[in-house]
Amino acid sequence: MAAHGLALISRVRVMERLELTADELLTTTRAVRKRLDLSRPVERSVVEECLQIALQAPNGSNRQTWNWVVVDDGETRGAMAEIWRGGAADLGAAAAAAGAPSRPPAERQPQIMESVSWLNEHLHEVPVLVVATVDGRPEGASMFAQSTMWGSVLPAVWSFMLALRSRAMGSCWTTVHLEREQAMADLLGIPIDEVTQVGLFPVAYTVGTDFKPGARQASADTIRWNHW
Template identity: 45%
Template structure:
């Protein structure tokens, strides 16, 4: 196994959403994906139930079909007023960043089906509870993010996407999912074109940190 020489803080701060720099041509060994999922399974889950499942899609026809559903969802998303490219449009600092993100979303929307590996972390949940669902999704989201971190450490890039969930039923039928399995995200995974990712600009800590009270 080849890993990047990253400290824990470097790994945590440079695991980016990768869209335009995914290598669509280089195959990803299945064993490498297994390693990443093995790491992900060490994440916490509610009551240690571990009711997670991982779909790894490498079949070209299925990837193309999922990619088409994702493309349709991206098309609708970009047409809406809340799309990344339209948020903070008049902000001289955040506006250009959001426009770049919008361009990246459009790029991946056209190419999702070409990414060598698509990963869908899932959770057993026949009936979604009313009201607070934090405990439910908290049983899979840390694991899914651990997968992204493990991939970054191995020179792979990922993107956290959920727009395909607009077609969750169709994708579920395509992949033969049982009715009690809920999809969490769609994580395209590929080698990256370069590995020199850096921390992203974020809001100043003092503007969002609250001690003891609001």
């Protein structure tokens, strides 16, 4: 009976895996906002499995300086969303004061902004919110130390997002709450003097799984063989 139950679980789990080639996975893992399924619960085990995969990422001297605060408690998610919205509002005001950015905004900027404002409204409803952290602080650190710090966690974050996608889930890299890093640290008990937050990642199953490659500049415009 138990063996039968196990076989059933494994069949259900296999159904949740998307049949994507490596290139399809890499080119269709999008910033998902409006297609985060707010009505479908996310099992802790699947998040833990994705994080286990993420820990295979490269990192400086294999010191594994990452940590992940994974929040599924509704009240805490609500408080996190409030801080996140505060950070977004701070950034909006600063951007309005600063004027034009050095690179032009993406062609799809209106759609992106609509999608961003949807997330702003619904963040607290996303079933799981993950804050990725890395040991150390960038303030006053050498370029080598800063590069090692960020480089020791960002590949793992992307691996996490890829692992989610392969399981019919999605996320969106977000950094706006870092305008209020202290408030998030206080809420989640993160020791801010020793640990840096990298971003906040909403996690949910996606509404449909048919994501496509995103709009990007031509790679030839970015590649400089032998010299800048």
